[in-house]
Amino acid sequence: MPSFDLLPGAEQSPVILHVPHSAREIPAEVRAGIVLDDPALERELDHIVDAHTAELAEEAAGLAGTTPWRFVNRLSRLVVDPERFPDEREEMLAVGMGAVYTRTTGREPLRPADTDPEPLVERWFRPYARAMAEAVAERLVAVGRAVVIDVHSYPSAPLPYELHGEGPRPAVCLGTDSFHTPPELVAAAREAFGEVGLDSPFSGTYVPLEFYGRDPRVSALMVEIRRDTYMTEPGGPAGPGLNRLARALAALVDAVD
Numbered sequence: 001m002p003s004f005d006l007l008p009g010a011e012q013s014p015v016i017l018h019v020p021h022s023a024r025e026i027p028a029e030v031r032a033g034i035v036l037d038d039p040a041l042e043r044e045l046d047h048i049v050d051a052h053t054a055e056l057a058e059e060a061a062g063l064a065g066t067t068p069w070r071f072v073n074r075l076s077r078l079v080v081d082p083e084r085f086p087d088e089r090e091e092m093l094a095v096g097m098g099a100v101y102t103r104t105t106g107r108e109p110l111r112p113a114d115t116d117p118e119p120l121v122e123r124w125f126r127p128y129a130r131a132m133a134e135a136v137a138e139r140l141v142a143v144g145r146a147v148v149i150d151v152h153s154y155p156s157a158p159l160p161y162e163l164h165g166e167g168p169r170p171a172v173c174l175g176t177d178s179f180h181t182p183p184e185l186v187a188a189a190r191e192a193f194g195e196v197g198l199d200s201p202f203s204g205t206y207v208p209l210e211f212y213g214r215d216p217r218v219s220a221l222m223v224e225i226r227r228d229t230y231m232t233e234p235g236g237p238a239g240p241g242l243n244r245l246a247r248a249l250a251a252l253v254d255a256v257d
Contacts, residue, residue, distance in 0.1 A: 002074060003073070003074055003075045003079075003124055003127070003128060004071065004072060004073050004074055004075075004128055004131060005070075005071070005072045005074060006069065006070070006071050006131065006135050007061075007069065007070040007071075007072065008069060009061065009066075009067040009068045009069035009070070010066045010067045010068075011142055012066065012142070012143060012257075013066045013067060013068050013069060013139075013143070013253075013257055014139050014143045014144075014145045014146050014147045014256070014257070015066075015068035015069065015147045015149060015253050015256055015257060016068065016069045016070070016071055016135055016136065016139065016146065016147070016148050016149070017057040017060065017061065017068050017069070017070045017071070017149050017151055017249075017253070018070075018071050018132070018148050018149065018150045018151065018206060019050075019053050019054050019057050019070065019071070019072045019073065019151045020050075020073045020077065020081075020082050020083050020150070020152075020206070021048075021049060021050040021053070021073065021077045021081075021083075021152060022049065022050050022051070022052070022053040022054040022072065022073065023049070023054070023073055023074050023075055023076050023077075024045045024049055024076050025074060025075050025076055026041075026075065026076050026078055026079055027075070027079065030078075030079050030120070033111055033112075033115065034078065034110060034111060035109055035110065035111060035112065036104070036110065043234075044078070044104050044105060044110070045076065045078070045235065046234040046235025047104075047105045047155065047159060047234050047235070048076075048077060048078065048104075048105055049076065049077075049235065050151075050152050050153040050154075051153065051227070051231055051235055051236075051238075052153075052230065052231055052238040052242060053151045053152065053153055053225075054072050055238065055242065056151060056225075056230075056242055056245055056246055056249065057070050057072070057151050057249070058070070059242070059243070059246035059250075060246045060247075060249035060250040060253060061250075061253075063246060063247060063250035064250040064253040064254055064257075065254045065257065066253070066254070066257045068149075068253045068257075069135065069139070071131075071132055071135055073128070075124065077101075078101060078110070079120065079124055080099050080100055080120050080121060080124045080125040080128075081097070081098075081099055081100075081101065082099075082125060082128045082129065082132070083150075083206050084097070084098050084099040085098075085099070086098070086099040086121055086125055086126075091163065092161075092163070094163070095107060095161045095163065096110070097161060098117065099117060099120075099121055099125050100115065100117035100120045100121065100125075102115055103161065104161070105159040105160065105161045106159070106160050106161070107160050107161055129208060129209065132208050133208035133209075133210045133211070136148065136207075136208055136211060136218055137210075140215075140217055140218070144217065145217045145218070145219070146217065146218045146219070147185070147218075147219050147220070147221075147256050148205070148206060148207060148218065148219070148220040148221075149220075149221055149223060149249075149252065149253070149256075150175070150205050150206045150220065150221065150222040150223065151223055151225075151249070152202070152222060152223065152224045152225070153224065153225045153226070153227045153230075153231075154169075154173070154201065154202060154224050154225070154226060154227065155226075155227055155233060155234065156169065156226055156227060156228040156233060158201065162201060164200065164201050164202070164203070165201050166201075167200035167201050168197050168200045168201070169197075169200075169201055169226060170195065170196060170197030170200075170226065171193075171195065171196070171225070171226050171229050172189075172193045172194075172195075172196040172197070172223065172224065172225055172226070172229075173196065173197050173198070173199070173200060173201065173202055173222075173223075173224035173225075173226070174186060174189050174190075174196050174197070174198050174199070174221060174222065174223060174224070175199060175202055175203050175204050175205045175221070175222030175223075175224060176198060176199055176203070176204070176205060176221065176222070177204055177205050177207065177220060179212075179213050179216070180205065180207050180212075180213075180216075180218060180219050180220040181205060181219060181220060181221055182219055185219055185221050185256065186198070186221070188252055188255040188256060189221060189223065189252055191251070191255065192248045192249070192251040192252035192255060193223075193245075193248045193252070194248075201224075202222070202224050204222065205220040205221055205222040206220060206222065207220045223249070223252075225245060229241045229245070230242045230244075230245055
């Protein structure tokens, strides 16, 4: 199966809704390297997956006046996490959660400590990164700018792996970057979602490394939605809050367009 999909939007839209953590799928050859038994793995997926965010992005795209593009990861972040730095710059290495995780959300072993991440990085991480960079480059050619809106969710109570879990946990947390997140993008998100927090408990946003810190035509914002506002935790069904959030996300897309 393909590890990601680029779902076309309107040619005149600069927006890419990026959904990196919504999937539970793990290929058999990757599953063989994970030390958890099946029930423990399902519990871990319940905690780590940004459940229903692909559906949220799909519904928002359908509601938006100008259809945004969508880039959706079809594999679990337990295969590789496409949003991590693939090197020593990644602070989550401190808890075994770099591009290839060796620890769980509870800081228990996920893979053997001596796992070589390079085969997984080469097979899954780099093709994803190249494809996302190409999608951004295509928006720059088409409309002269690109806006990456990163769609995530997070648990209402902090999990042991969180490095900054002691801060506020608002209904919607906006992750920003000093170079790639202009004030007007934050203002548009505030208008769309209502009461939001900034950079707590999660901060930063995703920009392909080819553009990161270099090209101001690429702007980006991370939208982290607290899971109890739209679903049963952990890993349960979505509720009516999902529709409300889809309308808000569509309003943000329209404001950016």
